[in-house]
Amino acid sequence: MLFLRACLLALLLPMFAAPASAQTQDFDALVTSLPEGSYSARGAVVGAIALTGDPRAEAILTALLDGALGVIETTGQVVILAPAPADALAGTPLTDAEATSAERIRVNNGLRRDIRAALGILTLSDPDPAKRLAAADAAFRAPDAAQYELLDAAFQREENPAVKSRLAEARAVAILDGDFPDAEKREAIDVIADRGDADAQRILTPFAASEDPDIAEAAAAALASIEQSRMLWGQAQNIWYGLSLGSVLLLAAIGLAITFGVMGVINMAHGELVMLGAYTTYAVQETIRQNAPGLFDWSLLIAAPLAFLVAGAVGVAIERGIVRHLYGRALETLLATWGVSLILQQSVRSIFGPNNREVGNPSWMSGSFDVGQMTVTWNRLWILIFALAVFAVLLFVMKRTAVGLQMRAVTQNRPMAASMGIRTNWVDALTFGLGAGIAGLAGVALSQIDNVSPNLGQSYIVDSFMVVVFGGAGNIWGTLAGAFSLGIVNKFLEPYAGAVLAKIIVLVAIILFIQKRPRGLFAVKGRAVEG
Amino acid sequence: MTSLIDRRMGIFLAGLFVLTVAVPIGNLAFDGKVVPSYIVSLLGKYLCYALLAVALDMVWGFCGILSLGHGAFFALGGYAMGMHLMREIGDRGVYANPDLPDFMVFLSWDELPWFWMGFDNFWFASLMVMLVPGALAFLFGWFAFRSRVTGVYLSIITQAMTYALQLAFFRNEMGFGGNNGLTDFKDVLGFPIQSDATRAGLFVCTAIALALGLLIARAITTSKLGMILVCIRDAESRTRFMGYRVEGYKLFIFVVSAMMAGVAGALYTPQVGIINPGEFSPANSIEIVIWVALGGRGTLVGAALGAILVALAKTLFTGWFPEFWLFALGGLFILVTLFLPKGVLGLIEETFARKKKPAPALQEAKA
Numbered sequence: 060m061l062f063l064r065a066c067l068l069a070l071l072l073p074m075f076a077a078p079a080s081a082q083t084q085d086f087d088a089l090v091t092s093l094p095e096g097s098y099s100a101r102g103a104v105v106g107a108i109a110l111t112g113d114p115r116a117e118a119i120l121t122a123l124l125d126g127a128l129g130v131i132e133t134t135g136q137v138v139i140l141a142p143a144p145a146d147a148l149a150g151t152p153l154t155d156a157e158a159t160s161a162e163r164i165r166v167n168n169g170l171r172r173d174i175r176a177a178l179g180i181l182t183l184s185d186p187d188p189a190k191r192l193a194a195a196d197a198a199f200r201a202p203d204a205a206q207y208e209l210l211d212a213a214f215q216r217e218e219n220p221a222v223k224s225r226l227a228e229a230r231a232v233a234i235l236d237g238d239f240p241d242a243e244k245r246e247a248i249d250v251i252a253d254r255g256d257a258d259a260q261r262i263l264t265p266f267a268a269s270e271d272p273d274i275a276e277a278a279a280a281a282l283a284s285i286e287q288s289r290m291l292w293g294q295a296q297n298i299w300y301g302l303s304l305g306s307v308l309l310l311a312a313i314g315l316a317i318t319f320g321v322m323g324v325i326n327m328a329h330g331e332l333v334m335l336g337a338y339t340t341y342a343v344q345e346t347i348r349q350n351a352p353g354l355f356d357w358s359l360l361i362a363a364p365l366a367f368l369v370a371g372a373v374g375v376a377i378e379r380g381i382v383r384h385l386y387g388r389a390l391e392t393l394l395a396t397w398g399v400s401l402i403l404q405q406s407v408r409s410i411f412g413p414n415n416r417e418v419g420n421p422s423w424m425s426g427s428f429d430v431g432q433m434t435v436t437w438n439r440l441w442i443l444i445f446a447l448a449v450f451a452v453l454l455f456v457m458k459r460t461a462v463g464l465q466m467r468a469v470t471q472n473r474p475m476a477a478s479m480g481i482r483t484n485w486v487d488a489l490t491f492g493l494g495a496g497i498a499g500l501a502g503v504a505l506s507q508i509d510n511v512s513p514n515l516g517q518s519y520i521v522d523s524f525m526v527v528v529f530g531g532a533g534n535i536w537g538t539l540a541g542a543f544s545l546g547i548v549n550k551f552l553e554p555y556a557g558a559v560l561a562k563i564i565v566l567v568a569i570i571l572f573i574q575k576r577p578r579g580l581f582a583v584k585g586r587a588v589e590g
Numbered sequence: 591m592t593s594l595i596d597r598r599m600g601i602f603l604a605g606l607f608v609l610t611v612a613v614p615i616g617n618l619a620f621d622g623k624v625v626p627s628y629i630v631s632l633l634g635k636y637l638c639y640a641l642l643a644v645a646l647d648m649v650w651g652f653c654g655i656l657s658l659g660h661g662a663f664f665a666l667g668g669y670a671m672g673m674h675l676m677r678e679i680g681d682r683g684v685y686a687n688p689d690l691p692d693f694m695v696f697l698s699w700d701e702l703p704w705f706w707m708g709f710d711n712f713w714f715a716s717l718m719v720m721l722v723p724g725a726l727a728f729l730f731g732w733f734a735f736r737s738r739v740t741g742v743y744l745s746i747i748t749q750a751m752t753y754a755l756q757l758a759f760f761r762n763e764m765g766f767g768g769n770n771g772l773t774d775f776k777d778v779l780g781f782p783i784q785s786d787a788t789r790a791g792l793f794v795c796t797a798i799a800l801a802l803g804l805l806i807a808r809a810i811t812t813s814k815l816g817m818i819l820v821c822i823r824d825a826e827s828r829t830r831f832m833g834y835r836v837e838g839y840k841l842f843i844f845v846v847s848a849m850m851a852g853v854a855g856a857l858y859t860p861q862v863g864i865i866n867p868g869e870f871s872p873a874n875s876i877e878i879v880i881w882v883a884l885g886g887r888g889t890l891v892g893a894a895l896g897a898i899l900v901a902l903a904k905t906l907f908t909g910w911f912p913e914f915w916l917f918a919l920g921g922l923f924i925l926v927t928l929f930l931p932k933g934v935l936g937l938i939e940e941t942f943a944r945k946k947k948p949a950p951a952l953q954e955a956k957a
Contacts, residue, residue: 325742325745385927389741390741390742391927391931393656393742393745394876394880394926394927395924395927395928397876397923398919398921398922398924398927399920399923399924400920401916401917401920401923402916402921405913406917408913409913517873521872525746525750528743559757559760559761560758562757563754563757563758566751566754566757569750570750570754573737573743573747574736574739575737577738577743
């Protein structure tokens with residue numbers, strides 16, 4: 060198999076394979092000398108083998124790395140022992156007797172490192188761009204002037220722009236390592252500086268103390284620019300994390316913004332409705348796993364409407380059964396719904412067990428991609444999009460539909476709404492159900508990034524109340540602003556204060572903020588606010 | 591002017607007195623055969639909860655401030671006492687360090703942080719038991735009441751307060767033992783904390799504290815000041831328009847209540863043998879509210895009774911069928927708020943009143 064790949068290499072690499080028999084001679088001599096000498100001397104031999112570009116090199120080096128390269132003492136013949144015993148140079152199969160008489164060539168960790176670097180160079184000509192990119196990265200991380208020729212050749216030949224730029228960086232590192240004219244070195248420093256990440260910083264740092272003043276100056280300037288770009292990217296990453304946290308908070312709080320903000324009902328069971336949504340996702344995924352594994356990528360799309368219905372139905376039940384009797388007694392509602400939350404928690408614990416349940420990411424939600432020096436994971440991005448979509452739909456429902464109009468009418472003036480023919484009881488149940496259903500949707504999203512356990516809801520309840528109170532009850536735009544500002548502030552504080560302290564600071568800040576604006580950021584003004 | 595000790599208070603105090611005498615005797619005189627030692631500690635714990643419930647009833651039942659953060663004052667009192675008990679361990683800790691508690695040695699700290707200074711002295715610690723929760727309540731209340739944060743908003747920020755404190759106390763860097771809290775106490779005032787006699791002593795102290803707490807709360811709420819508190823509860827704006835400085839009254843009762851909660855916490859720590867950040871959890875604070883609601887809001891005695899009943903039920907349920915306890919507690923929350931607005935005490939007294947006819951004297955407790 061390896062041999063086949065080596066042959067493929069030979070086809071694709073006429074420029075390495077072509078140079079005449081002198082090099083072949085060299086290659087044979089190099090390979091034959093592998094069993095001899097100190098580990099470091101053999102490291103140099105390994106490097107030389109890779110640099111020949113001989114098509115057989117990869118198979119031999121891989122075998123050496125795996126401890127499957129041997130030598131037959133009597134003849135000095137180098138052989139590959141696994142998977143099929145064969146002569147390393149000629150490729151002819153070995154007899155069993157020969158194979159057993161061969162002695163393995165020993166390698167140590169230092170030599171293994173050298174072999175890996177050498178293999179990295181070899182893959183520079185792999186047909187797969189991803190492998191070439193990885194090879195260029197490997198060359199970048201282990202600077203070696205000896206690789207310059209090879210990298211340069213690869214660079215000239217490369218057509219994929221991403222790989223080409225990476226190769227340029229790798230070549231620049233090789234230039235810095237070797238004995239090249241100052242002008243070229245300064246150019247190389249610029250190339251590396253453009254990369255602007257931690258690796259570039261690490262490589263350039265020693266050159267800032269270089270004896271050559273020109274290079275030292277260039278390196279220092281480059282380091283300063285890297286520092287700045289890293290700082291900017293760091294801020295961007297913080298903002299992204301903040302937006303991501305904000306989207307989670309928004310999802311958790313937006314249902315609450317309806318029940319608490321619009322209806323004035325404190326629903327302490329809100330967190331448990333979120334948890335129900337997460338468990339619905341789990342149940343859907345389990346069903347799919349057992350009955351139709353092919354549909355797994357669709358599991359979340361199936362789970363979302365179901366979660367909405369499950370949580371919404373429970374919400375309507377809570378409203379009809381309990382909350383309805385307690386309108387106008389906010390504190391009692393708080394206690395009763397807390398009781399509901401305990402019962403829901405324990406029910407889930409009894410049915411699904413107290414342990415975390417595994418909810419998988421569909422393929423389109425796993426993995427990540429890079430934007431500049433920032434890593435963006437797909438699941439966080441989708442959750443952000445989802446949160447904004449839910450928000451937009453909710454806004455539409457509240458502002459542009461008949462149901463929304465009735466909800467707002469009942470909130471503002473119940474008796475008047477009733478005398479206009481609105482069935483206030485109905486609207487109450489519907490509003491509560493809507494808030495609860497959105498909590499269920501939040502659960503679907505949270506199941507992707509958090510542990511699905513009976514305690515899931517508890518961890519969000521205080522936070523989501525903070526968001527609603529901060530944003531201003533009764534205003535869903537306020538909830539949006541509250542969620543994102545709290546998310547971003549939290550993430551900006553974290554690097555300085557640590558996660559826990561950041562959270563404490565935010566909580567204390569909100570407590571103080573409420574003193575200043577008791578009705579939140581976007582307070583509803585006028586008579587609707589009763590004293 | 592209503593009398594300081596009305597009928598319900600009289601009955602409760604009498605019952606408490608009998609318990610206070612009977613339990614230690616039952617334990618000590620019969621060598622733990624009639625009343626096992628663990629029962630003494632357990633009952634002591636219930637009485638601490640009862641005192642805490644009375645403290646909450648003062649602010650919620652009489653002034654309409656639903657604090658979801660009273661667990662924080664309780665825990666702070668508990669920590670203040672715990673710090674003293676830690677200092678009393680001296681060099682008998684695992685690391686045998688005479689100057690530092692074990693967890694500080696473990697974190698390789700060199701010296702005692704400044705806020706641990708003075709806790710070697712019992713009287714200083716006792717002072718702190720009331721001063722620290724009092725100061726926090728003063729600060730918090732001063733800000734909140736002055737800006738007229740009321741109703742559910744106040745409830746939610748008190749919850750945020752206890753949550754923030756819980757997170758803070760979880761941190762090792764705070765110097766309060768982090769996750770594990772303070773534990774492994776040896777002595778209290780020189781008496782070995784595990785011995786039956788000490789436990790009985792602590793029980794009696796708690797009972798006395800509860801009786802005093804009830805009397806103080808009763809004295810405050812039946813005074814003229816108490817009348818104004820009820821006015822604030824029922825019609826805050828009107829009270830303000832009549833010229834009363836509402837903030838001042840609220841602040842006073844909030845601070846007194848926090849101090850009482852602190853004392854309850856201080857008595858709780860030696861009897862339970864540990865205080866950790868879990869006591870700050872928002873769920874604990876909400877549970878206190880249900881004690882008061884169950885017993886009867888605005889009745890003081892009812893609050894104490896409610897605390898004892900719920901705590902007893904918790905012990906029994908978690909022992910018999912642990913699965914069931916949260917269902918029972920959750921159901922309790924719902925049933926009490928829906929069907930028992932006056933609590934158990936209200937129910938009992940109504941039943942009696944109906945039988946005996948002439949007793950319309952039972953007032954207050956308007957939900």
